[in-house]
Amino acid sequence: MVDFIVSLAAVFAGVAFLLVxxxxxxxxxxxxxxxxxxxxxxxxxTGILFAALAAERGIYxxxxxxxxxxxxxxxxxxxxxxxxxx
Amino acid sequence: xxxxxGMALLLAIGMIGTAIMATRGKRSLGISILAAGxxxxxxxxxFLLLGAPDVAMTEAAIGSGLTTFLFFFxxxxxxxxxxx
Amino acid sequence: MGxxxxxxxxxxxxAGTTFLLLGGLGMVRMPDTYNRIQAGTxxxxxxxxxxxxxxxxxxxxxxxxxxxxxxxxxxxxPLSSQVLARAAHRTRVRKSPTNVVDRLAEDxxxxx
Numbered sequence: 001m002v003d004f005i006v007s008l009a010a011v012f013a014g015v016a017f018l019l020v021x022x023x024x025x026x027x028x029x030x031x032x033x034x035x036x037x038x039x040x041x042x043x044x045x046t047g048i049l050f051a052a053l054a055a056e057r058g059i060y061x062x063x064x065x066x067x068x069x070x071x072x073x074x075x076x077x078x079x080x081x082x083x084x085x086x
Numbered sequence: 087x088x089x090x091x092g093m094a095l096l097l098a099i100g101m102i103g104t105a106i107m108a109t110r111g112k113r114s115l116g117i118s119i120l121a122a123g124x125x126x127x128x129x130x131x132x133f134l135l136l137g138a139p140d141v142a143m144t145e146a147a148i149g150s151g152l153t154t155f156l157f158f159f160x161x162x163x164x165x166x167x168x169x170x
Numbered sequence: 171m172g173x174x175x176x177x178x179x180x181x182x183x184x185a186g187t188t189f190l191l192l193g194g195l196g197m198v199r200m201p202d203t204y205n206r207i208q209a210g211t212x213x214x215x216x217x218x219x220x221x222x223x224x225x226x227x228x229x230x231x232x233x234x235x236x237x238x239x240x241x242x243x244x245x246x247x248p249l250s251s252q253v254l255a256r257a258a259h260r261t262r263v264r265k266s267p268t269n270v271v272d273r274l275a276e277d278x279x280x281x282x
Contacts, residue, residue: 002228005180009221010089012187014096019194021100023206024124025107031203031258033120035210038250039197040100040124042214043190044131045239046221047093051134052232053225054089061235063134063142067127068239070151072246078120079250079257081158 010050017043034078041071090135097135101128115161123154179227186220189213202266203258211251218243
C-alpha cells in the first residue's frame with residue numbers, strides 16, 4: 001500500500017519534471033526560462049527526496065539543502081543581470 | 087519500473103535537451119549559460135543516483151552555482167565594454 | 171513499512187507531488203509570463219513543503235534536516251519570485267491581452 005502510493009507520487013513528480021522542462025525549452029522570454037530553472041531545481045529537490053527514500057540514506061538530504069541555497073543565488077544573479085547587466 | 091531507472095531516464099532526457107540548447111542554440115548567450123548550468127544541475131542528481139553524495143554536492147556548488155555566476159559576471163563586463 | 175503513520179506520510183507525499191504536477195501544468199498552460207510566475211513558484215513551494223512533511227512522517231529520524239530545507243525554501247522562494255516579477259516588469263515583457271490591471275505601472279506613473 002505505502003509502496004504503491006510512493007510510486008504513484010514519484011510518477012507525478014516525473015510528469016511535473018517533463019512539463020517544466022518543456023517550458024524551459026520552449027519559453028519565449030528569458031524570464032520564462034529563469035522561472036523554469038527555478039521550478040526544475042525545486043522538482044529536483046523532490047527527486048532527491050525520492051532517491052533518499054529508495055536508498056534509505058539520510059546523507060542525501062544534504063545535497064537537497066545545497067540545492068535550496070543555490071537556486072536562490074542563481075535566480076538573484078540572473079535577475080540582476082537582466083535588470084541592469086551588472 | 088524501478089525508481090532509479092525511471093529517474094535516470096528522465097535525467098538523461100533533460101541533460102540531452104539542455105546540452106543541445108547550450109551548444110546549438112540560436113538564442114542569446116545568456117540562455118546558453120543558463121542551459122549549461124541546468125545540465126550541470128541534472129548531472130549532479132545523476133551522481134546522487136549513482137551513490138556519490140559528496141561528488142553531487144561539489145558538482146552542484148561549483149558546476150551549477152559558481153560557474154553560472156562567473157559566466158554571467160564576465161558576460162556583463164564584456165557587454166559594457168570594459169577591458170581592464 | 172505499514173501502520174497508520176506511514177500511510178499518512180505517503181498520502182502527504184502524494185498530495186505534495188500532486189501540487190507539483192498542477193504547478194507544472196500551470197507553467198505550460200498559462201497565457202503570459204506573470205501568470206507563469208504565479209503558477210511556477212507558489213504551487214511548487216507548497217508541493218515541496220508537503221513532500222518534506224510526508225518524508226518526515228515516513229522517516230522521523232531525518233526531521234531536523236527536512237525542517238532546515240523547509241525553512242530555507244520558505245525564506246528564499248517568495249523573495250526570488252518577487253525579484254523575477256520585478257525584472258520581468260522592468261524589461262517590459264509582453265502582457266497577455268486578458269491582463270488588464272497593472273498597479274506597478276500606475277504607481278510609477280507610466281502608461282500600462
